Amino acid sequence: MAWQAWHMAQINPSILSADFARLAEEARAVEGADWLHVDVMDNHFVPNLTLGVPVVESLSRATDTPLDCHLMIEDPDRWAPQYVEAGAGSVTFHVEAAAAPVRLAREIRAKGARASMALRPATPIEPFEDLLPELDMLLIMTVEPGFGGQAFLDVMLPKIRRTRELISKHGLELWLQVDGGVSASTIERCAEAGADVFVAGSAVYGADDPAEAVRVLRDKADRATASAAWACGH
Numbered sequence: 001m002a003w004q005a006w007h008m009a010q011i012n013p014s015i016l017s018a019d020f021a022r023l024a025e026e027a028r029a030v031e032g033a034d035w036l037h038v039d040v041m042d043n044h045f046v047p048n049l050t051l052g053v054p055v056v057e058s059l060s061r062a063t064d065t066p067l068d069c070h071l072m073i074e075d076p077d078r079w080a081p082q083y084v085e086a087g088a089g090s091v092t093f094h095v096e097a098a099a100a101p102v103r104l105a106r107e108i109r110a111k112g113a114r115a116s117m118a119l120r121p122a123t124p125i126e127p128f129e130d131l132l133p134e135l136d137m138l139l140i141m142t143v144e145p146g147f148g149g150q151a152f153l154d155v156m157l158p159k160i161r162r163t164r165e166l167i168s169k170h171g172l173e174l175w176l177q178v179d180g181g182v183s184a185s186t187i188e189r190c191a192e193a194g195a196d197v198f199v200a201g202s203a204v205y206g207a208d209d210p211a212e213a214v215r216v217l218r219d220k221a222d223r224a225t226a227s228a229a230w231a232c233g234h
């Protein structure tokens with residue numbers, strides 16, 4: 001069935017939970033994942049500091065898995081295009097930090113990457129309904145951004161559901177990503193609510209076999225999606 005191909009769950013391991021001294025090796029440990037999620041933090045937008053453009057450039061040469069860069073930084077209008085040039089296939093900026101989100105999404109797309117916008121837990125989706133056609137993906141944070149290993153905020157499930165309804169209402173081919181606390185015990189609820197791209201840091205890199213953890217997560221998400229009301233009829 002056509003919808004099955006379209007709605008196949010994508011699993012994006014977050015290298016925030018990997019060993020930063022062995023990044024290339026850790027990236028290769030999850031080959032078979034759909035994207036590698038790269039959390040960029042500037043110690044201003046969030047109280048943590050990770051990596052920047054040079055590391056993304058090196059990582060893009062070290063793995064065939066496409067890079068999904070999640071920018072938790074101030075002034076993404078200035079920096080996001082540089083992550084496309086560094087080799088990212090998808091670049092996510094936070095709407096709370098962007099001065100001109102539509103212009104920025106268009107610039108990311110024009111440079112050849114997928115454009116994605118993230119919402120912190122307290123940021124509602126409704127004011128941004130008209131922006132959705134400008135995006136290839138919307139990221140709903142299911143923890144406060146800044147750190148891996150936090151507990152999943154299940155109060156975000158209604159927002160995931162409402163966002164999926166908006167995507168359907170407008171007939172958009174927009175991916176809906178969730179990030180934060182996604183694990184074997186929470187991924188089914190996210191998929192049932194309407195997410196189709198799942199970031200998992202500690203649930204993948206904390207496992208004895210990260211590649212197997214990716215397969216288990218994808219299987220759980222696919223099964224939950226197959227029985228979800230939102231996926232029927234596509």
Ligand SMILES: O=C(CO)[C@@H](O)[C@H](O)COP(=O)(O)O
Nearest residue numbers: 016145146148149181201202
């Ligand atoms: O963006 C972030 C945190 O701000 C995430 O991408 C985390 O890295 C996810 O880690 P887990 O919650 O899955 O451990």
Ligand SMILES: [Fe+2]
Nearest residue numbers: 039070179199
């Ligand atoms: Fe992230």
